[in-house]
Amino acid sequence: MIDLTVIWAGIIGFAVVAYVIMDGFDLGIGILFPRFKVGPERDTAMNSIAPVWDGNETWLVLGGGGLMAAFPMAYAIVLPALYAPLIAMLLGLVLRGVAFEFRWRDPAHRPIWDMAFTVGSTVATFAQGVTLGALLQGITVEGRAYAGGWWEWLTPFSCLTGFGLVIGYALLGAGWLIWKTEGPLQDQAYRFASRLGIALLIVIALVSLATLRLEAQYYQRWLSWPGILATSQVPLASLIVTVLFFRSVKRRQEAAPFFYVLGLFGLCIVGLGVSIWPDVIPARVTIWAAAAPERSQVFMLIGAGILVPVILAYTGWAYWVFRGKVGTDGYH
Amino acid sequence: MSSMDNELALILARVQFAFTVSFHFLFPAFTIGLASFLAVLEGLWLATGKSVYANVFRYWLKIFAIVFAMGVVSGIVMSYQFGTNWSVFSDKAGPVIGPLMAYEVLTAFFLEAGFLGVMLFGMNKVGKGLHFTATCAVAVGTFISAFWILSVNSWMQTPTGYEINAAGQFVPGPSWAAIIFNPSFPYRLVHTTIAAYLTTAFAVGAVGAWHLLKDRDNPGARVMFSMAMWMAAIVAPIQIFVGDLHGLNTLEHQPVKIMAMEGHYESHPDGAPLILFGIPNSAEKRVDFAVEIPKLSSLILKHDLNAPLAGLDSVPDEDEPPVGIVFWSFRIMVGLGMAMAGLGLWSLIARASKKLYDWTWMHRAAVLLGPSGFIAVIAGWVTTEVGRQPFTVYGLLRTADSASPLDAPAVAVSLAAFVITYFAVFGAGVWYIFHLAKKPPEAHEAGLDGKPIRSAGITPAPAVIEGEPS
Numbered sequence: 001m002i003d004l005t006v007i008w009a010g011i012i013g014f015a016v017v018a019y020v021i022m023d024g025f026d027l028g029i030g031i032l033f034p035r036f037k038v039g040p041e042r043d044t045a046m047n048s049i050a051p052v053w054d055g056n057e058t059w060l061v062l063g064g065g066g067l068m069a070a071f072p073m074a075y076a077i078v079l080p081a082l083y084a085p086l087i088a089m090l091l092g093l094v095l096r097g098v099a100f101e102f103r104w105r106d107p108a109h110r111p112i113w114d115m116a117f118t119v120g121s122t123v124a125t126f127a128q129g130v131t132l133g134a135l136l137q138g139i140t141v142e143g144r145a146y147a148g149g150w151w152e153w154l155t156p157f158s159c160l161t162g163f164g165l166v167i168g169y170a171l172l173g174a175g176w177l178i179w180k181t182e183g184p185l186q187d188q189a190y191r192f193a194s195r196l197g198i199a200l201l202i203v204i205a206l207v208s209l210a211t212l213r214l215e216a217q218y219y220q221r222w223l224s225w226p227g228i229l230a231t232s233q234v235p236l237a238s239l240i241v242t243v244l245f246f247r248s249v250k251r252r253q254e255a256a257p258f259f260y261v262l263g264l265f266g267l268c269i270v271g272l273g274v275s276i277w278p279d280v281i282p283a284r285v286t287i288w289a290a291a292a293p294e295r296s297q298v299f300m301l302i303g304a305g306i307l308v309p310v311i312l313a314y315t316g317w318a319y320w321v322f323r324g325k326v327g328t329d330g331y332h
Numbered sequence: 333m334s335s336m337d338n339e340l341a342l343i344l345a346r347v348q349f350a351f352t353v354s355f356h357f358l359f360p361a362f363t364i365g366l367a368s369f370l371a372v373l374e375g376l377w378l379a380t381g382k383s384v385y386a387n388v389f390r391y392w393l394k395i396f397a398i399v400f401a402m403g404v405v406s407g408i409v410m411s412y413q414f415g416t417n418w419s420v421f422s423d424k425a426g427p428v429i430g431p432l433m434a435y436e437v438l439t440a441f442f443l444e445a446g447f448l449g450v451m452l453f454g455m456n457k458v459g460k461g462l463h464f465t466a467t468c469a470v471a472v473g474t475f476i477s478a479f480w481i482l483s484v485n486s487w488m489q490t491p492t493g494y495e496i497n498a499a500g501q502f503v504p505g506p507s508w509a510a511i512i513f514n515p516s517f518p519y520r521l522v523h524t525t526i527a528a529y530l531t532t533a534f535a536v537g538a539v540g541a542w543h544l545l546k547d548r549d550n551p552g553a554r555v556m557f558s559m560a561m562w563m564a565a566i567v568a569p570i571q572i573f574v575g576d577l578h579g580l581n582t583l584e585h586q587p588v589k590i591m592a593m594e595g596h597y598e599s600h601p602d603g604a605p606l607i608l609f610g611i612p613n614s615a616e617k618r619v620d621f622a623v624e625i626p627k628l629s630s631l632i633l634k635h636d637l638n639a640p641l642a643g644l645d646s647v648p649d650e651d652e653p654p655v656g657i658v659f660w661s662f663r664i665m666v667g668l669g670m671a672m673a674g675l676g677l678w679s680l681i682a683r684a685s686k687k688l689y690d691w692t693w694m695h696r697a698a699v700l701l702g703p704s705g706f707i708a709v710i711a712g713w714v715t716t717e718v719g720r721q722p723f724t725v726y727g728l729l730r731t732a733d734s735a736s737p738l739d740a741p742a743v744a745v746s747l748a749a750f751v752i753t754y755f756a757v758f759g760a761g762v763w764y765i766f767h768l769a770k771k772p773p774e775a776h777e778a779g780l781d782g783k784p785i786r787s788a789g790i791t792p793a794p795a796v797i798e799g800e801p802s
Contacts, residue, residue, distance in 0.1 A: 051449030058445045062437045069434040072426025079415030080736040087746045090409045097405035105764045150742040292427040295504040300431045307438040314446045
């Protein structure tokens, strides 16, 4: 018997991963933006993501909408629990989203929209990281509802995860620019990549160690014998990917650094899975307790089964259309 | 948390939702029509080879890019606000409406977003045929999006096809068709989609008319004005007819909403009057200073002068919507609809007299009616949503029992943040749109890349060097 709830957990997980991979780099470019010189450098950085950012953010809508549809109780508990960071994220996304259009329309106020792009991207990223941290450290649940206050999410740990994600996305952005640009902008991206790589390594280590102390469940998952034989592969693989990443940056390879960072993100997500599976709200609510009824699951699965491959196909096509290096006035 | 705090938090959450959804709604109301308009223009250009269509296409593509971006970002807010502020509603109705919204994302949002980049920036990358396909995909996407979200909204108005489980959740019954095609959905879908087309037509018509007033020979302005006036002449009367059908459907399924729209505090056993104007006085349960036509309401709603119509006196007070808001918003919508049809008729006469581009008073009227679609759409939306009160799921789940367990200060802060951000950001966006619309359409209209020759290259860079090879 196939467990539809597990399949839906997989689909939501896929949407979140797709979102982190795709919007991660374009948020990252927003975070790095003020470090680039006004003029061709900034224009190129912006142009490298202008045709795709909208599609990238749609995965966030699928994650949110899908959570409501497949795990309505989890949606109803998590969103009020993370009210402040989520509202901040939404406002951040508003600011950065319009900046893509507005900065070209109004050269006189371009500095304002460039700042909106950076502030919006950074706030949205930080809030997403805080959201992750707050979920990991546990939220107060009573019955089918959130029962904590509106500042419960704010702890040193959630700030650390927020900070960590800002570094992580910035690194993804640097990797993307190495791949998609050339000349001084690319040189700068290489420099950023080295420094951010080191910073990310430190943050990942800190978050990992801190996570182990949050809940007994996490500790046991990772460190009990013989499970540790399997779980220890995750940090080992991360170490290997990190070494490869630094080597590729040093050798000035163009596409490889971006994909090694993606690999690192992938391993972090696997690690997250080890800690929380099969909970939809970590250490509080399992996927089965929060699942929508079978009729909802089946109806959506038909749509998702047909449409997600189609979406991936035309999204892939859109990326293919805008392949190659990007110049100041667009794609050559 | 005291009950007064609860009540305050509830009101703030309602204001926040009304504010964010009203702002958001303006953008898709424009893009649904504009995307189709762009597809038609590009199709005409491909079919006839006339450059004027390409120029008008590029002219509106720049505006479309801004409106679409604002629609996307304000829409992301909506998809999360169900959970942040209406978590009990989300938990209870999620199994039924969640899948419909997931289908909206899968069938519409990805389609729009996936092809938007190509539509805006890809002309020189993919060629005319594929580019036209991308434009059509975006246009179809906007309509599919309307289909699903209006199905959700209609289900909240006229819920069918559900069961209630042990946890008190609405869960789907055996037939999804019964949920999707709930009784008010077909009417609301047609009425709202036409409204979006009319909104675009009057916005485009106003820009065309504005430029005709300055130069009646401008070919681009002529195309805009002529196409818009065809829409006004043909579609505005259809809209009045569809609106009437929608009203009859509402009478059947949500009679209390009609009572509020009509201002019928009292039951009328032998023919109800049509109150044209007046000031609803809910404290005294009467309409002050009413100007009314006897028995006309019964004639419109029941097609019989003497048909009895129940009033709000037949409904418990706690089940009544706020009458004043619904009464007035309905009249604003209907009045604007009539004005739109009137301009359409005017344009037909002008066209028959071969004076479509000459009658300046008609052009001035068109400029004046430019925002009419936006106002009518919001007024109609207010009528139907406020008329749904005091329920979120009509007759089954009260608004007061739908909200998230949030403290009032949290909602107050977020509301303030939304108001400040939206007015600043979308105010700037609207200003940029006016700025673009102020320029007359040119014979070699620039695309999004700021260059006239390359049809639509890439987001314009101020640093662009003319003539640089692409």
